[in-house]
Amino acid sequence: MGFLDKLRGAPxxxxxxxxxGPGGEREITIEPITRIExxxxxxxxxxxxxxxxxxxxxxxxxxxxxxxILVGREPSEAPMITQRACGVCPVPHGLASVNAVDQAYGxxxxxMGVLLRDFVHGAExxxxxxxxxxxLEGPDYSEVAVKKFNPDWWGEAEKTKAxxxxxxxxxxxxxxxxxxxxxxxxxxxxxxLVQKAGHNMAAIFGAKHPHVHTFVPGGLAKINLSxxxxxxxxxxxxxxVAFTKELVTATxxxxxxxLAQGYADVGAREIxxxxxxxxxxxxxxxxxxxxxxxxxxxxxxxxxxILNGELVTTDLVEFNAGVREFIGxxxxxxxxxxxxxxxxxxxxxxxxxxxxxxxxPEPGEYGKWGSKYTWVTSPRWNNWKGDGKNNVLELGPLAxxxxxxKAGLVPASTGSSLKFELPAAVIPGFKYxxxxxxxxxxxxxxxxxxxxxxxxxxxxxSAYCITGLVMQALEFMKAGKTKVWTPYEKPKxxxxxxxxxxxxxxxxxxCVMKDGVIHNYQYHAPxxxxxxxxxxxxxxxxxxxxxxxxPITEAGDPAAWKGVDIVRTIRSFDxxxxxxxxxxxxxxxxxxxxxxxxxxx
Amino acid sequence: xxxxxxxxxxxxxxxxxxxxxxxxxxxNPTLIDVxxxxxxxxxxxxxxxxxxxxxxxxxxxxxxxxxxxxxxxDPFLLILEGAVPDEAKAGxxxxxxxADYEEKLLTLSEAIDSLSKRCAAAVAIGTCASYGGIPxxxxxxxxxxxxxxYLGKDWTGGLGLPxxxxxxxxxxxxxxxxxxxxxxxxxxxxxxLPELDEWHRPVALYGYTMHELCPIxxxxxxxxxxxxxxxxxxxxxxxxxxxxxxxxNTTWADGYGGCTGTGAPCFGCTHPDFPDAPTSPFFAKAxxxxxxxxxxxGMLAHAEMGFERFKPVLESLLPQIPxxxxxxxxxxxxxxxxxxxx
Numbered sequence: 001m002g003f004l005d006k007l008r009g010a011p012x013x014x015x016x017x018x019x020x021g022p023g024g025e026r027e028i029t030i031e032p033i034t035r036i037e038x039x040x041x042x043x044x045x046x047x048x049x050x051x052x053x054x055x056x057x058x059x060x061x062x063x064x065x066x067x068x069i070l071v072g073r074e075p076s077e078a079p080m081i082t083q084r085a086c087g088v089c090p091v092p093h094g095l096a097s098v099n100a101v102d103q104a105y106g107x108x109x110x111x112m113g114v115l116l117r118d119f120v121h122g123a124e125x126x127x128x129x130x131x132x133x134x135x136l137e138g139p140d141y142s143e144v145a146v147k148k149f150n151p152d153w154w155g156e157a158e159k160t161k162a163x164x165x166x167x168x169x170x171x172x173x174x175x176x177x178x179x180x181x182x183x184x185x186x187x188x189x190x191x192x193l194v195q196k197a198g199h200n201m202a203a204i205f206g207a208k209h210p211h212v213h214t215f216v217p218g219g220l221a222k223i224n225l226s227x228x229x230x231x232x233x234x235x236x237x238x239x240x241v242a243f244t245k246e247l248v249t250a251t252x253x254x255x256x257x258x259l260a261q262g263y264a265d266v267g268a269r270e271i272x273x274x275x276x277x278x279x280x281x282x283x284x285x286x287x288x289x290x291x292x293x294x295x296x297x298x299x300x301x302x303x304x305x306i307l308n309g310e311l312v313t314t315d316l317v318e319f320n321a322g323v324r325e326f327i328g329x330x331x332x333x334x335x336x337x338x339x340x341x342x343x344x345x346x347x348x349x350x351x352x353x354x355x356x357x358x359x360x361p362e363p364g365e366y367g368k369w370g371s372k373y374t375w376v377t378s379p380r381w382n383n384w385k386g387d388g389k390n391n392v393l394e395l396g397p398l399a400x401x402x403x404x405x406k407a408g409l410v411p412a413s414t415g416s417s418l419k420f421e422l423p424a425a426v427i428p429g430f431k432y433x434x435x436x437x438x439x440x441x442x443x444x445x446x447x448x449x450x451x452x453x454x455x456x457x458x459x460x461x462s463a464y465c466i467t468g469l470v471m472q473a474l475e476f477m478k479a480g481k482t483k484v485w486t487p488y489e490k491p492k493x494x495x496x497x498x499x500x501x502x503x504x505x506x507x508x509x510x511c512v513m514k515d516g517v518i519h520n521y522q523y524h525a526p527x528x529x530x531x532x533x534x535x536x537x538x539x540x541x542x543x544x545x546x547x548x549x550x551p552i553t554e555a556g557d558p559a560a561w562k563g564v565d566i567v568r569t570i571r572s573f574d575x576x577x578x579x580x581x582x583x584x585x586x587x588x589x590x591x592x593x594x595x596x597x598x599x600x601x
Numbered sequence: 602x603x604x605x606x607x608x609x610x611x612x613x614x615x616x617x618x619x620x621x622x623x624x625x626x627x628x629n630p631t632l633i634d635v636x637x638x639x640x641x642x643x644x645x646x647x648x649x650x651x652x653x654x655x656x657x658x659x660x661x662x663x664x665x666x667x668x669x670x671x672x673x674x675d676p677f678l679l680i681l682e683g684a685v686p687d688e689a690k691a692g693x694x695x696x697x698x699x700a701d702y703e704e705k706l707l708t709l710s711e712a713i714d715s716l717s718k719r720c721a722a723a724v725a726i727g728t729c730a731s732y733g734g735i736p737x738x739x740x741x742x743x744x745x746x747x748x749x750x751y752l753g754k755d756w757t758g759g760l761g762l763p764x765x766x767x768x769x770x771x772x773x774x775x776x777x778x779x780x781x782x783x784x785x786x787x788x789x790x791x792x793x794l795p796e797l798d799e800w801h802r803p804v805a806l807y808g809y810t811m812h813e814l815c816p817i818x819x820x821x822x823x824x825x826x827x828x829x830x831x832x833x834x835x836x837x838x839x840x841x842x843x844x845x846x847x848x849x850n851t852t853w854a855d856g857y858g859g860c861t862g863t864g865a866p867c868f869g870c871t872h873p874d875f876p877d878a879p880t881s882p883f884f885a886k887a888x889x890x891x892x893x894x895x896x897x898x899g900m901l902a903h904a905e906m907g908f909e910r911f912k913p914v915l916e917s918l919l920p921q922i923p924x925x926x927x928x929x930x931x932x933x934x935x936x937x938x939x940x941x942x943x
Contacts, residue, residue: 210623
C-alpha cells in the first residue's frame, strides 16, 4: 500500500484534533528538520497561552548499522568506513578512529604525520563552522525568516546600527539579515565560496573531501611532501583568516540584537558541558593509553568536563572511564556480555561502557513517545571520581570554547575568556585587511544564540591554531623531519580509544581487536550525545532539555505555528548538518548579477 | 512534456550528505551557476525538495513530497542520495523514515515507489544510491540496496531513460553537476543522451580504471613499488585497487588532491561491490589476475612496438649487406697476408 493510500484510508479528524485556541495545548511534530545532516525529527508539546514548550522528544528515524558492518574487518578499515557516517564532518570520525587503531596496533606517527592529520582536520573545521553559522543557522535569522516569523523585529533591525560596520561593512542589523537570505544574501553566498578553500586544503593532504583517504594507522599516506604543499595550504588558510574577521563581527552584531529581543531563554539549559579537545602537540602525541592524560592537556583546544559550571576534569583517561552508553529509548537490545573489565590504566570499565556495549537493533513502532522512539542511544558521563552520578552533557563549539577558556592550559585562555590575535591578510574580495584581536567571553548560560556565536568564534580560533601549526610544519621541514608514517608489526589483540572534536560535538571511537580483526567497534557521532533521548533515569537528552520550558516568540495564530523557535534551538546545536547551497523560495529567481563571487576560483 | 521548468526532487535515504557536500565544491559549472540559470540551456532548474538545502521544514517540507506524488511538481528529476533499506526487515519499526505528514511517517521506499511512477528520469548519486555502498556492506543489517537494484535494470522514466548511476564515495564534484547537466540538456534535445555501461555509469566519466588514468602510473611502469605509506612508488603493493576500479579521480576539485597522486591507495569506493571483496581489505593487494593480463599484454605490445621501431633501421641495412660481405672478404684477405714477408 502506497503512502498516499495510507493517508486516504486514515480518518483526518484524529490527526488535527489537538489544535485548540489560545491558552490550550498543542502538539507539533517537525519531521523532517531540514538544513541538518541526516534524519531528525522533534515531537513537542506547546502551551499556547504561556507561549512555551512544555515537553519535547527528539528522534532519528534512520538506521544503517555501521557498527555491525565493521565487525570482522581489518581495524585499519575503520577510519575509512566510519568517516562515511557523516559527509559533513567525516574527518573527526577518521581521526578519532585512526587514533583508536593507533592504540590498538601500538604505533604512533612521526611528528609530521600527527601534524598533517591535524591540517586535514583543521581544514574541515574552517569550512564547517561557516557552513553552520551562515548557511544552515543563518537563514533562520535572515530577512526572509524574520519578516515571516518575527515581523516586529524587522522595524527595530532597520533602525539599529551595526557596531562593527568598520569591519563587515553592513550599516544596520537589517542589512546583516538581508545578507543571510538563502541563495541571495551576500554573506550566504560568499561563505559557500570561501568554504571551497577549506575542502581544497583538506584535499592537499587528504586526497579528497569529504571522506579523506590518507588516514592510516601510524601516520598519513602522503608522497612527495614538500614545502610547496604547505605553501598551497597556507595560501588557502589566509582566505579563512581574512573572512573570519567579517564572520565574527557580523555574527556578534546580529546575535546581540537577537538577545536584546528577549531571546536569552530560548534553547537555554544548565551548564553541563564536555569537550575532548583538538589540535595535538605533534611531539607529545603517542599511542600509549596512559599518555593520553598528558597529550590531551597539551591540545590547543582543551579537554574538559564541566558540571554545574565547575570544571571537574581535563583528563581524557578519567573521561573515557566515565562514559556510559545507555540504550535509553533507542530501538536496541540492552543485553550483551561484559568482556572488558578494566582499561589499560587499570580503571574499572562499566557494563554500559562502549568497549562492552554491542549494537543489537530491535526496530519498534514509530511515535510511541512513552516507550522507545528513536535510533539514538543515550550516552551519559558518570562522575566516577566524584559523586558517582550520571550526567547529561552538551557537546559542541560552546562547550569546547568554554572548557578551553576555563582550563587555562593554552596561552589564549584567561580563565573567563579566550583572547588571541589573527594576522593581517590583504586579499582582494575581503573587507578588512589589518590584524585583529578577538576575545570570546564565557556567557551566562548555554542558549540558542550563544551556541551560534561560539561556532563563529571557533572558526577564528581554529584559524589561529592552524596558523601556528603551519609555522611548526615549516620548522620540521627545515630540520628534515619529513617522515609521515611509522612502520609497525600488527599485533593479534588490542584495544583503543580515540577522541577529537568535530564541529558540532565530540567524536568518540572505541575499538576492540581480537585475532587481528575487529571484535567490537563502537562510536559516538558528534551528535549522539546532543540528540539522545530519555535515559533510564528519565532524564531528557540535551536537545530535549534545551526545548523544554523554552519560550516561543513566533507571531501569529498558534494553530499555524511552524515551530521556528524549536528549529532555531535544534539548529543552534548544528545537528550533523549537510550543506545549504541553494534554496527554492516560492517563485523567486535569483539573477546572475547577485553573485559577484560566484566565479570558479 | 514541457521542459522549460524542471524540478529536482532530491531524496536522502541511508546517506551521509557527503554527495551534497561534494556537489557544493563543483567548479565547472558551480551549483550556483546551474541553479541561477547562468549556463545556456540549463536554466529553469528548481530545487523543490532537498532535506539539507531547503528553507522549509516539517509539515511544509513534507507537503512538497505529497504534492509531487500527486503531480504538482511535474516534470521532475528524481535524485537519490543514500541507499534504500528493506523495510520488511524492520518489522513493526522503520529503517528509513523521511517525513511525518499528518502523524504518519513516510518511508523512503514509499516515496520512491510513488515518485518513480511519474518522474522524468531518476539519478542515483553516490555508491550507496547506485549499488548499496556502505549500508549494503556485509552482513547488510538493513537489507540495503541501490536504486538500480531497487527499481530494476529495465525500469525507465518519463523520458525513456533507465536509472543513471554516478558512483563514488562521494563522486567527484564536477562529475555530479556534469552528469545532471547533461541529463537536462539531453532532455531538451541540446546534447546527446549519456551513454551508459552495464552498471548504468556514464561511459564518458567511468570508461577507464583509476589505474589507466593514474597520475603516478609511471612508477608502476618502471617497477618502483611503495612498500610503506609515504614512499614514492606504485601503490599496488600496499593495497591500491585502481586496476579494478572505474574512476577518474586524478585530482579532486580545482586541481587539488586526487587519491593515488597524493599517496592514498585506491580502495575502490566507486566499485559496485564497495566496501566488500574485492575492494576489502582496503590495504591488501588487489586480485593478481588483472595485473597478469596487463603485464602479458604489455610485454607483447612493447615487443611489437620495439620491433616496429627497429624495422626501418633493419630494412635500410638490407641492401648494403652484399657490399658489407665484399668488404669483409677483402679485410679477411688482408688479414691472411699480414705478417708474410717475401
